[in-house]
Amino acid sequence: MPIDVILPDGKTRSLTDGATAMDLAKAISEGLARQVVVAKVDGVVQDVRLPLKSGQKVELCKADSPEGLETLRHSAEHVLATAVCRLFPGAKVTMGPKSHADDFYYDFDVEKPFTPEDLEKIEAEMKALIAANTEFTMQVVGKDEARAIFDKAGQNNEYKREILGWIPEGERLTLYTDAGFVDLCRGPHLPHAGFIKGVKLLSNAGAYWRADAKNKMLQRVTGIAFAKKEDLDKHLYRVEEAKKRDHRKLGRELELFIVSERYDDHAYTTDQELDIYLGVEADPPVDHMAVDRVLAVVTTTFPGRAIRKTVKLSPAPEPGRAQLDIRLRGAMTTEQRKLVEGTKWLDGPETGAMVRVDVTVEPHYTEEVGPGLVLWLPKGGRLRAIIEDQWRKMHLEGGYDIVFSPHIAKADLWKVSGHWHFYKESMFSPMSVDGHDYVCKPMNCPFHIMMVKSKSRSYREFPMRLAELGTVYRYEMAGVLHGLMRVRGFTQDDAHLFCRWDQVESEIDRVMHFILRMLRTFGFKDFEVNLSTRPEKFVGKVEDWDRTEKLLEAAIVRHGLPYQVDAGGGAFYGPKIDIKLVDALERKWQCSTLQLDFNNPERFTMEFVNAKGEKEQPVMLHRALLGSVERFIGVLIEHYAGALPAWLSPEQVRVVTVSDKQNAHAQQVSDALVAAGVRATFGESHEKLGAKIRAAQIEKIPLMLVVGDKEVEQGGATVRLRDGGKDLGFMALPALVDFCRGQCAIPTVD
């Protein structure tokens, strides 16, 4: 019996029963059949080898379509696994990623980590498999059959067994085989590997089995594949370009900021106190006994010495075991050092367990601020001040009130909010002040709430919009720190909106508009939005969630932005939208966020008096536009490759002279510009003009004014633009000032 399928143009086509998408392609034309790599059946990607059913809508996708490219990368991943199995017979194949939208990877369990040379060999083997147009064959089997096939192929390993275990008994599963390598895989795959025209292995790094640090570390090989060689070249070019734009490199070169620079070491002297840090991994009562024992040893070894101790307690690594990590900082004699340094074991009735004690001695202290803490140098400080001034100006115009709160506060505030319980580990250790724990603030919200609570509020006062450039401190794990993008002290451009329910819709809309206006001012044009909805664990009323999720979605639609819904991806306290900006290299950065909060008003028992004279709880919204000022500046630097628009440039105009005969005039030009509000400089130099121009160009100063005898005589300067190296010719002083002011004007966006 023939079946009828519907093509994208709406026409139907008759095929014999059991016909596949590949059969359909062949029925249309041989040329198409050679190009098609995957089918989209009723909107779902499906392998071209699978049979179609009558009435299905079928779209045939070529390798360069989004669906085709994803399939191609997925297949490249299997070619990678094939190549590794061929070159490293002992390698155990585990798993690749769920999505193949960007790069692909495969994790392997191997004896030794791969070296860069290994990667080259693997890539060469992959290219050979691709050149041979290695076919993928598919079989649909039961679980027992699958086990037998893995055994036969010599690819039965504990990982594959575990993966097989996740599949319900009795379910049919698909296996794909290429060049003798068989793998359990949902598919779909390319007809053959020859469609992969550009492939490159990018890196090799550790990754845990099932992303759990308790599991074995596997070797993850990551690569990228394309349907055209040119696309690969374009991609590699972009990677190179990203490297050149790295804000850490430019930040140093342009003298904007430094992060965790280290300079000299200094030896301690014996009149300085001895600093002891005890990292204790033990369960009570062993922990305290061990600490007491250690401190007893230290006080007898260093009699009369002032000792400052810090103790950090955490649970034992496993029951019955305990470990102490002790760091001693301070001056000491060689004998004292020999007594305390090294690995020791404490035992005996007091501790009740074997306790491993590792003592390290640091005889020097170092000139270093600390990892993830930024020093803004004069030029970066200027940039930051420009951004913050603009931010303040726009907020005051936008109906916000600007507030300030301290950097430290009692930990109680975050106990009230509930964050202490979940995020204590990510806060800087509390400091004890007059018997109370104080912490560096990890967020600004409690302060703003307390400002609202500072007197009884009437419904007439809402909405209240409290904005603050609040620097917060979070103890991020050492491995995640990255330039300005991920730091331990950063400034949120935070604001909290408090309003009545009847104001929520308009407030959401206002914020959306405000976010776009702010980001566009900084020169970003394209945005993507993510809407995160109610997760399984949540606080508040379901109807409030549903209501506000709809309002958020409506606001996104009203502003005509492309968006995705992350169902169940919201924080426990409320739904949110995140706005990603797209930079010059088409990379996406999430900076802005707008979030409902059904938790804090409740926990902080916030209320206001409504029109009927009743107590009512206000609605709270969090929002950030730039996200973190530090990170935003990092994004700006990378977006503009350091060549910031004139209004953001720390130095907007540099006056350069042909010889030092013109110095006096150059200084006058510079002074006139400064008086007109332009950040202009002039500095004497014995270099030739070319060298001065070069220096200004490297410093990425947007405007250069050249002054020679001619310009002195005519009372002006010749203008050169950084961008394009353009020489705009001579301008007399009044026109010159106007021109520079125009070039440096802050862009207006509606």
Add this chain to the structure above:
RNA sequence: GCUGGCGUAGCUCAGCUGGUAGAGCAUCUGCCUUGUAAGCAGGAGGUCACGGGUUCGAGUCCCGUCGCCAGCUCCA
């Protein structure tokens, strides 16, 4: 925090199987008086991240600590 790699002058980097610390740029001092991306000469700059070990001898080999980089994980 975990795995791997790295740490030499302000910056970018040489420094071989262990044998007296180097270059370019920047900085400083002179000379040159200069026309749109590098004039010339000279000087100064380093406990080779820190600590310990092996060795007659360590920038080099080994161990530990700190920091950075890539990835994992995390991101209120």
